[in-house]
Amino acid sequence: MSLRDVELKSEYRSLIDNVAKDFYIPLLKQAVTYKRAVGFFSSSALAEISKGILGLVNNGGTIQLVASPHLSDEDVEAIKKGYELREKIIENALIRELHGVNTEMEQERLNLLANLIADGFLDIKIALTEQNGEIGMYHEKMGIIADSEGNKVAFSGSMNESATAMTMNYEAIDVFCSWLDEKDRVTSKENAFTAIWNNTEPSIVTIDFPNVKEEIIKRYRRSPVIDVVREEFGDYVYISRKPSTCWISKPDYVKFYDYQIDAMISWENENYRGIFDMATGTGKTYTALGALEVLCNKVKSNLGVFIVCPYQHLVEQWVTDIKAFGIKPLICYSGYDWKKKYKSLISDFKLGVIKNFCVVTTNATFASENMQKEIDKLKGNVCLVVDEAHNFGAKKQLECMKEVFKYRLALSATLERHHDDEGTQKLKNYFGNKCIEYSLARAIKEDKLTPYYYHPIPIYLDDDELEAYNELTEKIIKILQNSKKDEPMPKLAETLLIKRARIIAGARNKLKALYEIIKERYVTENQILVYCGATTVENSSYIEGKIDEEEKRQIEIVVDMLGNNLGMRVSKFTSEENAAEREMIKENFADGTMLQALVAIRCLDEGVNIPGIRTAFILASSTNPKEYIQRRGRVLRKAPNKPFARIYDFITLPRNIDEPMHGSEYLNSEYSLIRREYERMEDFASLAENSSDAAKLQEKIDDFYKLNYIGGKDYGI
Missing domain, CATH: 3.40.50.300 (P-loop containing nucleotide triphosphate hydrolases)
Incomplete structure (x- = not known):
């Protein structure tokens, strides 16, 4: 794909359009360069710039960000009177805008930005106007996104890179594409940005502040590898530029759609309990394994997983996908010599000899006395994943829905059991709320079926x-x-x-x-x-x-x-x-x-x-x-x-x-x-x-x- 493949409008308005999801994210996923002038510099602006850029990073791309400092009246007066060097006053003002972290989401997003600066993907410069000795703020808001084929999209308007601008304020941007008759507008915007970035634009001073970038890294960098970044507008984005150290790890060839990512977010928000109600053929297995990777990161790979399927051949299909995510499962059903291995596995996990395990089994074997007897001995982080969960509402399986399973995930295209309202309700009570309802109609409409x-x-x-x-x-x-x-x-x-x-x-x-x-x-x-x-x-x-x-x-x-x-x-x-x-x-x-x-x-x-x-x-x-x-x-x-x-x-x-x-x-x-x-x-x-x-x-x-x-x-x- 390229930028040409993204369906674009000529303008976006924040209270009408989902600018992040419909404009930024799809474009940046195809991009190799992103040049952005954002208005004022702040930790909020830094966090907001993260939308979609992991796609760009995975493409080997880079980001150039120009922002204006928040200068107080005292700062401006000090610069006028020459109390301190201008650069030092501005540097202090920039650092002053690096506020503390209020939420886990903000923490992860700033962690991402700090890593991108440290790894050379993101560079930041500060611009301000200076004329006749007077200091002013550089307020222009524009951006240029380019792909590897030379296609470019330029945009400009009133919107800042902030959550408020994207959701609460009535802001707007105009969009221009290089492959249309707007090429001159795109070129003009890019030339203007380049001049500002290189400090050659008349009356605008552009300064690099390496100490500020070091401060961002020092304050916000928590880990060198970001496995999952939450997107406030409904996307998870996986970054694959460094190998995951988690026991469960998505292979590079697996790419998640937005609806799969939404399901993972929702499952996490439901404390890792819930139902994936997804139409047949829309990727329930991969979505479940992606969700398990999120949980695995949360508990630092200290996790036991039971995956239960109604039939033996489904177990074998799961095994193929499980192995692709780096897990070596124990297969348990008739025809396999599993009982001694299973008992030893559970014992080793309980004693702390091993940190994790994965058992894949059938409904019938899961409900057997041999398996349930060992499950009753378990403690700690244990997750139950049930495929085709509507089949799990039978009496024998209902008796196996135990509290030992701290984390729970049910997968089904149609959880409701035919003529069995009681069984259906018991399934819902045990597994929790629907984390996604991805219907057949939506799957066809969105070209997934x-x-x-x-x-x-x-x-x-x-x-x-x-x-x-x-x-x-x-x-x-x-x-x-x-x-x-x-x-x-x-x-x-x-x-x-x-x-x-x-x-x-x-x-x-x-x-x-x-x-x-x-x-x-x-x-x-x-x-x-x-x-x-x-x-x-x-x-x-x-x-x-x-x-x-x-x-x-x-x-x-x-x-x-x-x-x-x-x-x-x-x-x-x-x-x-x-x-x-x-x-x-x-x-x-x-x-x-x-x-x-x-x-x-x-x-x-x-x-x-x-x-x-x-x-x-x-x-x-x-x-x-x-x-x-x-x-x-x-x-x-x-x-x-x-x-x-x-x-x-x-x-x-x-x-x-x-x-x-x-x-x-x-x-x-x-x-x-x-x-x-x-x-x-x-x-x-x-x-x-x-x-x-x-x-x-x-x-x-x-x-x-x-x-x-x-x-x-x-x-x-």
Whole structure:
């Protein structure tokens, strides 16, 4: 990027615009030189100049700052009468403006400036006017920012480098760009600054005060390495010019977006407890590891970390990222010989033999007696990080949310548990407030996820499927009518609900519709995913590594249909494949020549990262928002040469809406099914590039079922 890539306005006004975030920071991140005349010199001005400059420093850039001294009437009178040398009076006045530090934020920012002066990145000179023996203040406020390609932005106006000027006073700046027809204005500003800096501007005296710079270093420098600097206007900026000495350290290739930095700030402000509610595909893992680095710095690397994931393959994905941050984790789940190592690790930490540790494990292993018994012995700085935290609301995991974990972080695209308000509330009570809510809509708008086209494909149940669906519904209703509201759902009702969900997920007409669409449009295309009909990942009978026979049957039918009938290069992608097999399949899929399509189940719910997916066919008709939001988010991950994605969603209807109705009444259960499918379709369509396509289908469904007459009434289960 360069300065040309930053979207700029011709003027900024402080009470209308966020000048720091919208102007300074994005420009300085692309810059190699920053020349600034700021008005009066003060510690406040020094602190404010820090906005965005770490990007410039990481680019090998430099800053030149010209300021005017605050001279009292006594100072001016003393200079006139020659009581002392002029330079000494001004020097004393400058040092007088170096006030004490009031907040931790101010401390860190002045520490940064002191380090930049000491390391030669920042130079400061003082300017004042002198004419006919009279001393005056140099008040011009301007700046010139330049990048490595020679592009320059000049600005001038009434704004000082102070928090008050940027937020409270009504200040304004005008902006000029060298690549537009304003080049002469930019050149004029830069020439004026250069003349002032070199002390060649008539009637302006510019003086270097090395003693003042030494005083700044002496007063404000606290450490030679600044790992994190808080930005008052909502940014954390990481500086990588010196290696971090922290146990957890961000690799250079990882760059944080503003929203990730905001989350870290908020988590710290919440005393290192909170929830990262971030859309799938927006970097929850890196954000969490960045937050752990902030905490690690705070506690001087004396920290124990537990990272808990719902599934084994998620543990393995975390391990890769954890190692990149310089941590060697202990992996704990079945298949690893972890119990003795784990017990020794906890003992060594408790006795002070080691300062830190990181355990990565699954929900099931974390809840086991072997692991919890050692956790109960822990004291000190221990942090619990839970990925896909909505899964952590099950009873067994809730019992593991203990006070021994001083620091807590929950990660989830959708923390709310479907039909489990109590479990959701317990999660919120334990982990704390949301530190960020980064929605799918915002992620698409800010180009962190790919835009998409949504194609709802209506299919209908065959007569026997509809009959079985209605019979199961009646049985479920009877069971629930005889159970108490405050008690958990009876096991028999849960079993029947799963059977009913399988009817919808595996409806025969979905396969017919899938065959026709792929045959007509996608036989020669690649990077296709067909997501088969999982009932629910929160199914209590679900065992990782095993596929339900009904689900397996649908996968095999689709693989046979695409591979044998249509001659496509296809592979299944399920929890039955081991980690090595999955990685090979993902590589071949990303290449596009070895594999055209994946036929998968659960992987979109469980967190597998396959960013290359361009076209997704979702056969699973989930009514759980957590599930379908995650599935959509994983399809929308950014990838090279992927300007958009397409999602085909098979909308299951009780009857064929293109045929005339037989009979005048529908069962309430039919309306219930329509409502659930309708809600998902509405959600998907709301963010799609072609929302009108879904609206046409919705209108047809409305007309056929006369939905406008039934209002918001809840019809059955």
